[in-house]
Amino acid sequence: MPSKGGVELKLKEIRCKKCNKLIGKIKGIAEIKCPRCATVNTVNDR
Numbered sequence: 675m676p677s678k679g680g681v682e683l684k685l686k687e688i689r690c691k692k693c694n695k696l697i698g699k700i701k702g703i704a705e706i707k708c709p710r711c712a713t714v715n716t717v718n719d720r
């Protein structure tokens with residue numbers, strides 16, 4: 675088995691579209707409410 679030395683699961687860093695705060699890392703579809711400015715960020719990483 676080849677060793678890539680990395681993680682297969684790629685998580686996308688999600689930043690708030692309004693205040694640019696890093697609010698999480700997701701894969702797929704998510705809806706994350708920013709704890710700072712309460713903007714709901716809908717993310718589609720597919």
Ligand SMILES: [Zn+2]
Pocket residue numbers: 690691692693694695708709710711712713
């Ligand atoms: Zn925000």
